[in-house]
Amino acid sequence: MTTKFTPDHEYIRIEGDTGIVGITQFAQEQLGDIVFIELPAIGKVLKKGDEAAVVESVKAASEIYAPVSGTVSEVNAALSTEPGLVNADPEAGGWMFKLTLADVTETETLLDDAAYADLTK
């Protein structure tokens, strides 16, 4: 299991041919209190960089992009009643959606831990 990052502060945790997508600790701190999350429809086919979800804080709305191409296989339904999970626990309980990856090798172009840490220094 590896976790990769995008320069737009999404993470994707790769388990076999499935990727679990959310936003990073750094991103949730920047956004502040999250009040609503619009999740993608299950079955939606996303290309890398497509708008997949929208995260709303009180004063801002931010698009979440698909880190890699794939098909949405599951969404975190708990977020509809408890969007604060993204603030409290972004990289575990606050995950947003799962993708069945179209091409596992695509993840190689993403940032690893060290590169992402550099970016947010």
Next chain:
Amino acid sequence: MSMNSQGRPTGIGTLGTSATGSALLPEEPLLFEIGDTDHSGVDLPDVELGEDRLGDFARRSPLDLPGLTEPEAMRHYVRLSRLNHSIDSGMYPLGSCTMKHNPRLNEKIARLPGFADIHPLQPFSTVQGALAVMDQLSHWLMTLTNMAAVALSPKAGAHGELLGMMAIKAAQDARGEAGRRIVLVPESAHGTNPATAAFLGYTVKAVPARDDGTVDVEAVKAALSSEVAAIMLTNPNTCGLFEPQVIDIARAVHEAGAFFYCDGANFNAIMGVVRPGDLGIDAMHINLHKTFSTPHGGGGPGAGPVVLSEALAPFAPVPFLRKTSGGIELVEHVGEQALGRVTAFQGQMGMYVRALTYMLSHGGDGLAQAAQDAVLNANYIKARLEAVFSVPFPDYPTMHEALFDDSFLKGTGVSTLDFAKALIDEGFHPMTMYFPLVVHGAMLVEPTESESKQTLDRFCDVMLALAEAAKAGQSERFTGAPFKAPRRRLDETRAARQPVLKWERESEVPQAAE
């Protein structure tokens, strides 16, 4: 810093007491908590219907609509009103919002039965005076802007902007140039500009601002192509600066076959001094509630007439005026190819009457004076504050509003928002914050021509004293502010996470945790 008995800071203060729950400002319940379904403040005959003509559609579900008696209503709304800041009770240094004095003659005239009690669909022969008001207002607007035509009907500035861009689209379609899909919008634009362009299906392309806060004609030229439909430019711009290259920008836009939409939100800075038609503008909306003193009313109603160039005049929406030997009529229908109608009836007549009253009171000379006074006041604030509050774009004199940034707060632990909230405790409405977006921690101050030098000085004194307090480490008087308003800071996260958008009886409120 000194503290009062509740541990709240005193000091610079201009307000006497803490307002929350004070003797003259009691807590006011919701009308539903005071009223009852059998309370009524209106004496109406209780007629018996013999056989009704409602078919099967009579109401069966309960209304459950509590009412108030007349004295209850009077007290409820008077008490609530006192929880509002208003231009009549204090200064609103709100950049881009133009909170100027609202003369009461306007209100008196708008209530004459000959204006207030006439129906939009009366025969034209019975409303010649109303049509003359529209005609005279049109004349003033076209003369002040040196434009060929005006469409009065838009309900507010954003609506006018939509109409103006629809007219541009219609003109391009008529020329067989429907392929123009891009609208250029400078980064400093009002949020409505990209929203309007996107609404009409255009792709928005941002034009970067120069370091001096203005738009570079070369950047516009670089962005222009045969696919560009229009540029949407605010002038004076949202940084409070007059675009020095506006005429060159207009020329470049026209040479590329595109149109020039000007957001006229800031026309109050130049009315009677500069005519937009002389700058090459094709369409511009005018916020009657900003420039011509119709009241803001707690968020509307506004009015947003749009002036149009010769090229766009044929694409004006209905209705418009036509003079005949028998008087003035409204043209309410034209062919399908035109833009059509953007609102029922003829728009915001109540606002036309107020704006025309204001224009007649001021005259052409007085309107120019008002613009120049607004610019003078803004420059005075800038001059008094610029040693402490940094000015991001110092190269030009400012127009009607002065833009500062929050770099003076660096290291104080006080945010722009905190600073603005502390102004409330001093009796001022906060300035516009975090807009325009091109400046980090922007603070935009617009005094308007209505404020006296004495008020400007008091405002500047307070601003300087607060800056000093922030730098002196008195962060708690900011981070907790306001202390003296009817409410402390409100929990907006809670409001958005669990929206409660109406009152419900206890029994109807769903239990929290399922």
Next chain:
Amino acid sequence: MLGAIGAADVDALFSAVPASALKSFSLDLPTHSPEYLVEAHMRALAGKNRAAGDGPFFIGAGAYRHHVPATVDHLIQRSEWLTAYTPYQPEISQGTLQMLFEFQTQVAKITGMDVANASLYDGSTGTAEAVLMARRLTRKSRIILSGGLHPHYRDVVKAYLKDDQDLICLSPSPEGQGDILDHIDVNTAAIVVQTPDFFGHLRDLQAAADAAHAQGALLIVVVTEVVSLGLLEAPGALGADIVVCEGQSIGNALNFGGPYLGLMATRKEFVRQMPGRLCGETVDAEGNRGFVLTLSTREQHIRREKATSNICTNSGLCALAFSIHMALLGEAGFVRLARLNHARAIALAEAVAAVPGVSVLNKNFFNEITIRVAQPAVGLVERLAQRGILAGVPASRLLPEAPEVDDLIVLAVTELTTESDIASLCAALTEELA
């Protein structure tokens, strides 16, 4: 002040303006004028209008002349209401915010819907916004407008959706014929049904809702005479998904067409796709109840090109007038007012039906009916106006493209219409049609 600024004169402050454009003209406009002269000028213009209250008056068609209690106009002229800005600073705007929360509650109650917004410009633009909202919600595109929809509302929707192949506008339906259900298909995002419709007929909302929902479409209900909701079943109880009303009838004068008040209400689950401002309840730092504008990420100042609409104004003062008037009425007063209007309309319908040459087209109605006069209505209405009677709206003024309505007049009454007004109308009609 110039000294402090370091400018020689005010012109120096306009140095960024190209010289060719600065004061390069002389304005052909009058100079400033004292208050009494301005008032005289405006009074003279007002005097050239025939006010509704000057004689018998039967015009409706989307704007209605009702009594507005003196308390309403007194209160809305208070400085703190009239001259306040949009309540973006909630700590010093609790008056406006609490009022909006109460207003939203009142609108939700009379429409029978879960939630209402803090108002839109008017009913016509509200209808266009509702159509766009339905497309966002259903991700479908076909919109069907009933032939009973106010023609101006239809035209506004057409302008907003210019050249849209998926907009179906049905022909005017002056006889109240069912005209919409057969057109609904699986690609339909919404149908738009007005009740009472433009011709005064009451429409079967339940049937419309059932037919729409069966195809996954939404029902948008338009109400131009909001007083009717005192007597007619709430659209929300009949399956409406979005309700748009023109709220002018309550608290607001005719004003020759504006400012008016758009009401919009919907189901709870659709609220994030609803345009316009919303006020919500919360608490302040000391735990006291307070109100704020909320869910504002839908709006243009944050979403910019991704906003739900380009609207950035509501109709605040008109909403205040509505809310005060509605509070003064309460349930008891609102129902009485509606009953009074309906009783007057029954009296009108019976009286005009007895005039030779007049037939009434409506079986069911609230306070507005359509009559056929067997001659061009425009000329007749103009002749009646010369006699001092404003006898309704010739349908052809709004529907010039439909020759079949040339002989129709839409007539409205309210609580202000007297028996003698009705008698005068009938007498004049009898003479003109003889």
